[in-house]
Amino acid sequence: MAKQLTIFVENRPGRLQSIAQNLHRSSIDIRAFTIQDRGDYGLLRLIVDKPNDAYLALADVGCACALKDVLAVSVPDQPGNFYKLTSALAADNINVLDAYGFVLQPHRTGICCVEIDKAQMAKAEEVVRQAGFAVLQDEELYGL
Structure with a gap:
């Protein structure tokens, strides 16, 4: 079953860049993404080539994230x-x-x-x- 990485992102300049940077540092390739505005926060949903590694890379820097089937x-x-x-x-x-x-x-x-x-x-x-x-x-x- 495929895994989707869902990340709760504070809605302010630079947060997406920070997430992208952490994924880049971990050599994670993004296959697809979607962003949904939720006011002060947004939901970033990703399909990546290594979902477990991506989850760990982001959780280790304090990102609130989850893997879903x-x-x-x-x-x-x-x-x-x-x-x-x-x-x-x-x-x-x-x-x-x-x-x-x-x-x-x-x-x-x-x-x-x-x-x-x-x-x-x-x-x-x-x-x-x-x-x-x-x-x-x-x-x-x-x-x-």
Whole structure:
């Protein structure tokens, strides 16, 4: 199962730079990220090549962070595939807590990282596969 690193970041100049610097010093490669504003704090979500090392590098310098399981779904970059993916999950009453995606070029393959309640994760993986999508294992995702 792929791991997402979630970091609580004080919303002020230089905090992202500090996090990026610590990851750089630990030779961590960022594959994808998303930032969400929460007022005085933000949430930085990362997919990195070495999530456990990234967690330790940031926790050691006092960053509040956590590792979470996410489904990394390979979605062909074509109209309607996100609809097909979300329809399959909804049909089985699986709630998406968070999701973000990116497209790999030149293969034009979309990767959708989907956070599901832990109790529904195994069922969600089965539903996604039955809908015709591939679920990337952690090393496949980190090696992109």
